[in-house]
Amino acid sequence: AEDGYEMWLRYHTVADNNRLKEYRGQIKQLVVEGESPTLAAARQELQSGLSGLLGLTVPVQTGLARQGSVVVGTPASSPLIAGLDLGDxxxxxxxxxxxxxxxxxxxxxxxxxxxxxxxxxLYGSFHFLRLLQTHTSLKDLAIESAPRVHHRVVNHWDNLNRLVERGYAGLSLWEWGNLPQHKSPRYTDYARINASLGINGTVINNVNADPRILSDQFLEKIAALADIFRPYGIRMYLSINYDSPRAFGDLDTADPLDPRVQAWWKARTEKVYSYIPDFGGYLVKADSEGQPGPQGYGRDHADGANMLADALAPFGGVVFWRAFVYDPAIADRFRGAWDEFLPLDGKFRENVILQVKNGPIDFQPREPFSPLFGALPKTNTMMEFQITQEYFGFDKHLAYQGPLFTESLNTDTFAKGEGSTIGKLLEGKVFEYTRTGMAGVINPGTDRNWTGHPFVQSSWYAFGRLAWDHSLSAEAIAEEWIRMTFNNNPAFIDPVLAIMMQSREAGVNYRSPLGLTHLFAQGHHYGPAPWYEKAERADWTAAYYHRAAKDGIGFDRTASGSNAVAQYPEPLAKLYGNLDTVPEELMLWFHHVSWDHRMQSGRTLWDELVHLYYSGVDQVRHMQKEWDKLEGLIDQTRFEQVKALLVIQERDAVIWRDSCVLYFQTWSGKAIPANYEKPA
Ligand code: GCW
Incomplete structure (x- = not known):
């Protein structure tokens, strides 16, 4: 039975006979000259992949056949390729x-x-396999492809005890107790999965970092993983704890300006490189949610990051410094990161990249873009997206994230006039960033299918494809994924594509439409708790975000409120700041709006809110109906799993809708329009 283990690297025999004939006619043998481990990996992937797809053994040869050779390599590895005239x-x-x-x-x-x-x-080999997996004709093949950003990195939030923060797919993949002796075959498959997308880095531990990650005991194990990932072009990075010099018991301070601290990090970093000569660098969550950082010693983020950057620079390593900071003392969490980092623009070393979440708060179903994108002309800035479904229903809800990613990447920041999209900014085409990148927080664990919900795989896939080329469309990517992960049957592809493409919006609608945000129950972040008013920190309650009251709902971030909207450049500050021009999907992010406000639909705000909550549930029911029709078109195991999960999703969508509508009704005092079903 299919269990999803192969992800999109399924090499089942091509079902379309015409295509199969074409492929068999054109692919007779494989010539991969060169002996490096990376070329060996390419050879092996191509041989097993092509043999599977063609339904016959494709032999590896050293010389050319009369016709039908697939020749792979570089001018340095392959005399055949060196002899070609490929122009520029x-x-x-x-x-x-x-x-x-x-x-x-x-x-x-x-x-x-x-x-x-x-x-x-190797990347080209995976791409070639993808062409066959998606039944693309090989006639007139002329592909030239290059990644648009340097660092295409996945982040794990794996604790050393193998629990995965916001994981939902089993235990951490890293079997610390058995490493370095036992090397699970999953490590290689993990590397293949990522390399197939062009991912070239992995941060294998949680940003809420355990200092022991830098101990010799762990470094020896990590080096074994790095050895497995290396042939696949994947570099090892680690999240570090800023207070490590103290945690190791070596110093009583971690002040970045203290020479002893600097010396400590130089020595530890040297140690890391003695285990992993091509180590990528450190990811740092500092002065955020209780994590230690330079501010604890009266220093700023630049002081903190630069000290680490100097330790890494001799080895070519980088620092990914996270911008996910918010001080509970600040009146509006939205403002926090911008307020802290703006003054530091230009103060970071060249080998520091600021890693910024797509939105200003925290991976909500819909956020406006973080105003840091476009505000830091002199600070290398990269994206952090979340693939694991912390705010999208864990391993239970179907919520393809491609549309969220592309919505963000295609947003115009106007940082340097029209056309300064976030995608271009990340590429270093708006400002001259020397280092560029995209990070995605993934959740794989020991579940057979890696991600829990089979469709979370699609978001991992989309992240990787977009990190390679942000101009791809979420829809095209979804279609590739469906073809590779299930089959090429239009009767299956079309409805599943439609399901995927509405799934994110459905999740917005039944949770937090019109720019509402963070109505989640505290702690687990699964179900709703809009009524939540008291916590140790005000910015950890839902009431903080929605500001529902008798007179209306929404967070005033205009000049009459926190004025966070002024963090955006014009014309966006005006656009968002004006109730008449703000896109309705972001309205309550920026405005406190009367329940009677007239929406574009002609409904009042209250009626519109109810309408959207109800349409979210309707969308899930529609997804469910469409999926249920597909029985027999794919394997029964995965069909039934998704079917069952959609039952859960429908149940939960109703809970979300009813909780929110009934709670907000206590403020609006208005009736639920008659044509809607009664809350359960
Ligand atoms: O999204 C929030 C999560 C935390 C997470 C934090 C972060 C790793 O609720 O679990 O911690 O963001 O990104 O640092």
Missing amino acids: ALQAVGPEGFIIRHTRINKRDALVIAANTDVGA
Whole structure:
């Protein structure tokens, strides 16, 4: 039975006979010249992949066949490729890109996957397999592809006791107790999954970091993992605890300006590189949610980051410094990061990248973009997206995140006039960032299918594809994923694509439409608790965010309120700041609005709110109905799993809707319009 373990790397025989014929005609054998571990990985992936897809053994050969050779490599690894005239194409795709095309070598027709580096050839190999997996014709193949950002990184929130913060898919993959002796085959599959997307870095432990991660005991185990990931082009990074010098018992301070602290980090970092010579660097959550940081010693983020950057620089390492900070003393959590980081622009070392969540608060179903994007011309800035469904129903709800990612990437920041989209900014095309990147918080665990809900795989896939090329569409990516993960049958693809493409909006509608945010029950972040008013911190209550009252609902972030809207450049500050022009989907993020306010639909705000909560549930019911029709088109195991999860999702969507509508009704004092079903 299918259990989802293979993710999108399923190489089942091509079901369309015409395509199968075409592929069999064009692919007779494989020539991968060169002996590096990376090329060996490419050879192995291609051989098993092509053999599976073609339903026959595709042999690996050293010489060209008369016709039908797939030739893979770099000019350095492969005399055949070195002998080709590829014009400027190779140069154009850079160190990690690849080209795939038909060519003639020694008067023989061949298909070439060429790159400047071995890892580029590996990426090209996965791409070639993807073409077959999605039944793409190989006629007129002319692909030149290169990643748009440097650092394409997945983040794990894995604790050393193997519990995964916001994980929902079993225990952490890293079997600390058995490493380094036992190397689970899953480590290699994990690397394949990521490499197939062009992911080139992984941070394997939680940003709420246990200092022991830098101990020799753990470094020895981590080095074993790094050795497995290396051939796949994946660099190892670690989250560090800022107070490590103290936690190790070596010093009584972690003040970044103290020379003893600097020396401590230099020595520890040297140690890390003695285990992992190509170690990538540190990810740091500092002065955030109780984590230690430079502010504890009267220093700022730049002092803190630069000290680590200096320790890493001799080895070529980088610091990913997170901007997820919010001080409970500040009247509006929205403002926090901007207020703290704006004054520091230009103060960070070249090998520091600020890692900023897409929105100003925290991975909510819909957020406006963080105003830090576009506000830091002199600070390398990268994106942090969340793939694990902390705020989207854990492993229970179907919520493809592609549309959220692209909504964010395609947003125009106007940082340098029109066209300064976040995607371009991340690429270093708005400001001259020397280092660029995208990070995604993934959740894989020991569940057979890695992610819990099978469709969480699709968000991991989308993240990786967008990190490679942010201009891809969420829909095109979803279709690829469906074809690779299930099958190429239009009767299956079309309805599932429709389900996926509305799933995120459905999740917004039944949780927090119109720019409401963070109505989650505290702690677990699964169900609703809009009534939540008291906690140790005001900014950990729902009431803090929705500000529902007799006169209306929403958080006034205009000049009459916290004025956070002024953190956006014009024309956005005006657009968002004016109730007549703010997009309705973001309205209650920026305005406290009367229950009687007239919406574009002609309804009052109250009626519109009710309407959207109800449509969220309707959307889930529709998704459910559509899915249930698909029985027989895929394996029964996955069909039934998703079907059952949709039952849970419908149940929970109703709970969300009713909780929120009934609670907000206590403030609005207005009736639920007659045409809606009664709350349960
Ligand atoms: O989304 C919130 C989560 C925390 C998380 C934090 C962060 C890792 O609720 O669990 O901690 O953000 O991003 O640091």
